[in-house]
Amino acid sequence: MLKRMPITPEGFQRLQAELDRLLKTDRPKNIKDISEARAHGDLSENAEYHAAKEKQSFIEGKIQELKTKIALADVIDPAKISQSKTAFGAKVKVLDIDTDEEKSFFLVGPEEADVKNGKISISSPVGKALLNKDIGDVVTIKAPARTMEYEVLEISFE
Numbered sequence: 001m002l003k004r005m006p007i008t009p010e011g012f013q014r015l016q017a018e019l020d021r022l023l024k025t026d027r028p029k030n031i032k033d034i035s036e037a038r039a040h041g042d043l044s045e046n047a048e049y050h051a052a053k054e055k056q057s058f059i060e061g062k063i064q065e066l067k068t069k070i071a072l073a074d075v076i077d078p079a080k081i082s083q084s085k086t087a088f089g090a091k092v093k094v095l096d097i098d099t100d101e102e103k104s105f106f107l108v109g110p111e112e113a114d115v116k117n118g119k120i121s122i123s124s125p126v127g128k129a130l131l132n133k134d135i136g137d138v139v140t141i142k143a144p145a146r147t148m149e150y151e152v153l154e155i156s157f158e
């Protein structure tokens with residue numbers, strides 16, 4: 001049995017929008033491209049035809065992947081979560097005790113993780129360590145490069 005994946009309403013809308021674009025724009029355009037390339041004659045040496053068929057395979061694979069992700073999505077609205085401890089959907093401001101540097105993380109599901117934008121998966125080492133913590137709690141995260149200690153400074157749900 002496949003496991004449900006937590007996702008924010010915004011993340012779910014992005015998946016649906018991408019699926020919608022593939023079904024209503026990319027797939028029909030690709031079908032047109034294949035039929036135009038087929039009209040050019042000999043398919044064995046027709047690079048346009050082979051490229052269009054390859055793109056068709058990619059589009060169909062992506063459509064199936066998105067349909068699966070949408071079917072397994074467990075949409076959780078952070079605004080409806082108990083706001084006393086860190087949880088899925090929380091924005092957590094921490095202090096790196098070693099470097100005295102403040103960082104902010106947005107705890108999301110694996111589908112929405114985007115480290116460059118501060119969105120970390122609740123299944124990542126940092127995400128797991130930060131779950132269910134109070135302001136003032138100190139967490140220790142063992143990473144391959146170093147062991148980090150973060151003090152939780154703020155918790156907000158937007």
